[in-house]
Amino acid sequence: MGLGGISIWQLLIILAIVIMIFGTKRLKNIGGDLGGAIKGFKKSMADDEPAKELDEQSDTTNDKKDQ
Secondary structure (H helix, E strand, O other), X not given: OOHHHOOHHHXXXXXXXXXXXXXXXXXXXXXXXXXXXXXXXXXXXXXXXHHHHHHHHHHHHHHHHHO
């Protein structure tokens, strides 16, 4: 049994049909685009973390000035 009751043979048949419909060149382009999008998202999330830390530090500094 594979995922959700789908056997490996059924997955291979679906893969073969998708390759016949779209072709390997288009699937390669789609895969590359998807990979680039994921890479960009991860980079964006990593860049967001230092900004969040700076915001928290400035909030702490402002609280100390108010007291």
